[in-house]
Amino acid sequence: MSKKIGVFVCHCGTNISATVDVEKVAEEAKKNNPGVSYTTTYKYMCSDPGQKLLRDKIKEEGLDGVVVAACSPKMHEHTFRNASKKAGMNPYHVEISNLREQCSWVHPDKPTGTEKSIDLVRMMTEKTRKDKSLNPIKVPVTKRALVIGGGIAGIQAALDIADAGHEVVMVEREASIGGHMAQLSETFPTLDCSQCIMTPKMVELAQNENIKLYTWSEIEAVDGYLGNFDVKIRKKARSVDLDLCTGCSSCWQVCPSKKIKSEFDMKLGNRTAIYIPFPQAIPSKPVIDREHCLLFKDARKKNIPPNDSKVCRKCLDVCPIAPVKAIDYSQEDEIITEKIGAIVVATGYKELDDTSMYGEYGGGKYQDVITGLQFERLASASGPTEGEIQRPSDGKVPEIIVFIQCVGSRDPAKGCSYCSKTCCMYTAKHTMLYKHKVHDGHAYVFYIDIRCAGKDYEEFWLRAVEEEGATYLRGRVSRIYKKGDKLVVLGADTLTGSVVEIEADMVVLASAMKAQDDAEKFAQKLSIQYNKDKFFSEIHPKLKPVESSSAGIFLAGTCQGPKDIPETVAQAGAAASKVLALLSADELEREPVVAKVDRLPAPIFSTCIGCFYCKRVCPYGAIAEEDIKARDGSVIKTVARVNEGLCQGCGLCAATCRSKSVELAGFNDEQVYAEINSVEFS
Amino acid sequence: MKIKITTKELKSDFAKEVKERSGIDVKKCYQCGKCTAGCPVAYEMDYMPNQIIRFVQLGLRHEALTSRTIWLCASCITCSTRCPKEVKIAELMDVLREMALEEGVANPKEKNITTFHKAFLNSVKKHGRISEFWMLSEYKRKRPKTALQDIEIGPQLMLKGKLSLTPHDIKGKKSIKRIFEKFK
Ligand SMILES: Cc1cc2nc3c(=O)[nH]c(=O)nc-3n(C[C@H](O)[C@H](O)[C@H](O)COP(=O)(O)OP(=O)(O)OC[C@H]3O[C@@H](n4cnc5c(N)ncnc54)[C@H](O)[C@@H]3O)c2cc1C
Ligand code: SF4
Ligand code: SF4
Ligand code: SF4
Ligand code: SF4
Numbered sequence: 001m002s003k004k005i006g007v008f009v010c011h012c013g014t015n016i017s018a019t020v021d022v023e024k025v026a027e028e029a030k031k032n033n034p035g036v037s038y039t040t041t042y043k044y045m046c047s048d049p050g051q052k053l054l055r056d057k058i059k060e061e062g063l064d065g066v067v068v069a070a071c072s073p074k075m076h077e078h079t080f081r082n083a084s085k086k087a088g089m090n091p092y093h094v095e096i097s098n099l100r101e102q103c104s105w106v107h108p109d110k111p112t113g114t115e116k117s118i119d120l121v122r123m124m125t126e127k128t129r130k131d132k133s134l135n136p137i138k139v140p141v142t143k144r145a146l147v148i149g150g151g152i153a154g155i156q157a158a159l160d161i162a163d164a165g166h167e168v169v170m171v172e173r174e175a176s177i178g179g180h181m182a183q184l185s186e187t188f189p190t191l192d193c194s195q196c197i198m199t200p201k202m203v204e205l206a207q208n209e210n211i212k213l214y215t216w217s218e219i220e221a222v223d224g225y226l227g228n229f230d231v232k233i234r235k236k237a238r239s240v241d242l243d244l245c246t247g248c249s250s251c252w253q254v255c256p257s258k259k260i261k262s263e264f265d266m267k268l269g270n271r272t273a274i275y276i277p278f279p280q281a282i283p284s285k286p287v288i289d290r291e292h293c294l295l296f297k298d299a300r301k302k303n304i305p306p307n308d309s310k311v312c313r314k315c316l317d318v319c320p321i322a323p324v325k326a327i328d329y330s331q332e333d334e335i336i337t338e339k340i341g342a343i344v345v346a347t348g349y350k351e352l353d354d355t356s357m358y359g360e361y362g363g364g365k366y367q368d369v370i371t372g373l374q375f376e377r378l379a380s381a382s383g384p385t386e387g388e389i390q391r392p393s394d395g396k397v398p399e400i401i402v403f404i405q406c407v408g409s410r411d412p413a414k415g416c417s418y419c420s421k422t423c424c425m426y427t428a429k430h431t432m433l434y435k436h437k438v439h440d441g442h443a444y445v446f447y448i449d450i451r452c453a454g455k456d457y458e459e460f461w462l463r464a465v466e467e468e469g470a471t472y473l474r475g476r477v478s479r480i481y482k483k484g485d486k487l488v489v490l491g492a493d494t495l496t497g498s499v500v501e502i503e504a505d506m507v508v509l510a511s512a513m514k515a516q517d518d519a520e521k522f523a524q525k526l527s528i529q530y531n532k533d534k535f536f537s538e539i540h541p542k543l544k545p546v547e548s549s550s551a552g553i554f555l556a557g558t559c560q561g562p563k564d565i566p567e568t569v570a571q572a573g574a575a576a577s578k579v580l581a582l583l584s585a586d587e588l589e590r591e592p593v594v595a596k597v598d599r600l601p602a603p604i605f606s607t608c609i610g611c612f613y614c615k616r617v618c619p620y621g622a623i624a625e626e627d628i629k630a631r632d633g634s635v636i637k638t639v640a641r642v643n644e645g646l647c648q649g650c651g652l653c654a655a656t657c658r659s660k661s662v663e664l665a666g667f668n669d670e671q672v673y674a675e676i677n678s679v680e681f682s
Numbered sequence: 683m684k685i686k687i688t689t690k691e692l693k694s695d696f697a698k699e700v701k702e703r704s705g706i707d708v709k710k711c712y713q714c715g716k717c718t719a720g721c722p723v724a725y726e727m728d729y730m731p732n733q734i735i736r737f738v739q740l741g742l743r744h745e746a747l748t749s750r751t752i753w754l755c756a757s758c759i760t761c762s763t764r765c766p767k768e769v770k771i772a773e774l775m776d777v778l779r780e781m782a783l784e785e786g787v788a789n790p791k792e793k794n795i796t797t798f799h800k801a802f803l804n805s806v807k808k809h810g811r812i813s814e815f816w817m818l819s820e821y822k823r824k825r826p827k828t829a830l831q832d833i834e835i836g837p838q839l840m841l842k843g844k845l846s847l848t849p850h851d852i853k854g855k856k857s858i859k860r861i862f863e864k865f866k
Contacts, residue, residue, distance in 0.1 A: 400689065442692070442693060444692060462712070465709055465712075466707070466709045466710055469709070471692060471739070471740070473687075473740075474713075493687060493736075493740065495713050495732075495733070495736050496685055496687070496733060496736050496737065496740065496742065496745075497685065498684070498685035498686060498687050498742075499684075499685075499686050499687070500686075500687040500688075500692075501686065501687070501688045501689075502688070502689050502692065503688075503689045
């Protein structure tokens with residue numbers, strides 16, 4: 001029995017009707033097309049009355065196929081399918097003919113616009129004729145979230161999810177959670193001490209019974225799909241047993257290897273080989289840096305197991321835990337698998353440390369040319385100078401500091417075109433912190449624009465100028481060179497049209513916020529997309545800002561792009577709420593538009609020849625290899641199988657398959673050929 | 683003219699001095715240029731009004747005090763009225779003129795204007811108000827090159843009683859004198 005199809009042509013205000021004769025399109029849809037039993041046009045099909053019209057006509061006219069000729073299916077396919085479902089029709093008998101983005105907007109005159117629209121509608125009617133009913137795929141949900149990265153974004157997301165009663169697994173690759181916020185001295189725009197607002201949250205996380213924390217750990221692999229991920233976690237050998245260790249500090253006090261540059265202090269201070277990164281670390285238990293530990297060095301040199309080396313062992317000897325010591329030199333990496341329903345990626349940023357690319361600023365050679373985060377450590381009470389602003393070379397308190405904004409940002413010639421968004425504000429903050437500590441100090445800031453667009457932000461930077469007396473010079477610095485113990489900074493002030501030459505004691509570079517070094521590799525592990533700067537991409541910049549390109553994986557914080565703490569925390573909360581919505585259901589419904597590899601009766605089993613070209617092209621890792629086995633267990637052939645949970649319906653596999661064994665539901669060959677054959681080529 | 687700013691200028695107390703003399707805090711200016719945009723004589727100035735403020739901000743004493751701008755300013759106060767940050771630019775111009783005269787660095791190209799200002803003040807000092815005739819004759823005597831300028835409208839003004847030969851002193855002449863003495 002042939003279908004009764006209804007065609008609804010939308011004016012979209014005048015978006016479509018200005019260049020398409022919609023009445024004519026509706027009329028033509030009926031001509032020579034016995035299947036089309038009803039056509040109409042309407043001003044706004046997506047409006048409430050428009051949807052009602054669709055529902056009413058499905059019932060009144062007994063339609064079992066619908067073509068809505070309107071805007072892009074990305075926009076309203078969902079709307080119209082939902083409406084038809086309400087009218088009792090299987091929603092997959094609704095097709096959208098895109099008359100707006102692909103026709104009216106790109107064709108200037110009515111005759112061509114109309115002619116093309118008639119074709120487009122005919123194609124979709126032919127496809128609709130061959131539509132089959134499809135039913136949503138139901139997948140069970142593991143009610144457990146994974147948060148990757150323990151900076152403020154990850155901490156916030158984990159706490160929000162855990163507080164709502166769900167289990168959270170947090171994976172942090174450093175020895176402590178905290179991320180960059182733990183390194184900051186005071187935070188704009190309120191100048192409250194970063195540690196004071198951060199530490200309570202870290203402690204809360206550690207004590208939350210719903211949260212399982214893996215520090216010094218990394219993600220090895222993520223398999224599975226939305227609601228059902230299998231996550232392999234590599235617990236790197238810490239050489240310290242976290243269950244036994246009490247964090248008594250005896251070991252790091254005796255460690256003789258004391259001159260290792262502290263990563264936490266941005267190399268301005270030292271740490272030992274067995275260490276906690278900072279006093280408030282969570283967990284506050286040490287890790288052995290095997291690269292620098294004397295014992296491990298010796299073992300490597302002699303090619304013996306570390307336990308056999310007798311070179312140091314001071315930490316082990318002093319460890320008071322008995323009978324088994326908390327320190328274990330023979331510990332090895334461990335792989336753990338966790339079942340997870342939804343993932344929050346919160347892996348943060350890294351500060352541009354490769355200042356060597358700025359040869360004109362000394363290329364990293366001048367000790368007293370430091371980065372923003374280094375200045376944070378200098379200003380921090382827990383930092384290497386206990387909060388006194390001293391320059392690294394000789395500990396002198398600088399009388400003149402030059403701050404340079406946009407270093408590594410907004411610099412297409414150095415391969416970074418974006419604005420790092422936080423440095424205008426943190427530089428203003430730095431001038432204030434400096435002036436608070438060195439009252440008669442002079443702070444000069446070179447800038448190209450001031451971008452302080454947050455709540456209370458404009459007032460904040462103006463305070464730096466008007467009350468604290470920082471002098472802002474509008475221009476970039478072109479060169480820094482050494483003269484005696486001074487740094488001569490050559491810049492410009494475009495407002496006066498002058499060159500500026502300042503003899504400074506120290507220079508602070510407001511270095512760009514960059515994506516993590518391993519961002520690309522990490523994204524590939526999770527099958528999420530990233531932009532040209534390697535920041536992870538949201539699917540829609542306005543309407544889906546925390547959703548990654550893979551279902552069930554959400555983004556929080558600076559891994560998605562530069563942002564400050566308020567914005568990071570807000571985004572983390574948003575990601576958490578998306579996770580909670582997912583975990584609140586026992587089963588998830590997924591679009592049935594997925595690929596399928598055929599299965600046939602013996603002796604063929606499948607036309608798939610096992611070339612697995614499809615596996616290579618699938619961007620979501622949805623193709624698995626399946627052994628078809630005889631009764632005795634022997635493998636007859638290995639063929640492809642699509643994991644419905646992972647498949648996003650992109651169709652690459654179907655297009656690639658040489659034996660035509662893959663079919664994409666809702667887009668099978670028969671439908672696509674019907675569309676193509678309906679076009680009248682002139 | 684090329685300007686070079688060094689640590690010396692940046693560290694100088696010029697802005698502080700201006701503030702002490704006038705109460706004007708140039709740090710408040712964020713260089714939006716609205717003052718310049720509305721200034722009726724900006725087209726004639728060597729530096730725009732906002733640049734003069736910038737000079738003060740950055741300690742460019744010489745550039746500010748030797749500029750022609752400070753003399754061309756007509757004290758119409760459009761700038762001060764419209765400034766979003768309530769910087770009193772017109773008043774600042776006044777202070778800069780004073781400082782320029784004190785330091786003897788007033789731009790020689792604008793001698794006419796300084797002479798005019800002085801003749802104006804001398805007249806007020808003497809009569810308590812200006813006597814147009816005597817003020818103009820002092821001005822033209824000191825700037826002989828201007829002697830014949832606008833001379834043709836003289837008779838007309840005289841006929842209309844606008845250029846009276848006899849000065850009309852005010853009653854409180856003594857008080858005015860005292861003001862002058864106070865601000866010597
Ligand atoms: C100099 C400077 C000063 C600043 N001052 C301020 C300020 O005053 N106020 C303000 O609001 N903002 C400020 N910011 C911005 C602030 O630092 C960030 O907004 C905030 O720290 C971002 O937090 P996050 O959690 O997104 O990232 P991060 O703090 O970078 O945390 C990411 C975490 O993920 C971990 N991680 C990374 N990769 C992996 C992986 N593959 N597996 C597991 N774990 C991983 C990292 O070890 C880290 O712990 C400043 C920034 C700079 C550079
Ligand atoms: S073995 Fe010695 S060098 Fe290595 S961490 Fe322990 S105390 Fe330090
Ligand atoms: S926030 Fe300011 S300093 Fe940083 S890149 Fe943007 S404009 Fe430059
Ligand atoms: S209008 Fe005011 S703020 Fe703007 S440039 Fe002039 S003085 Fe500065
Ligand atoms: S007061 Fe002077 S600077 Fe200000 S607008 Fe008038 S003429 Fe221009």
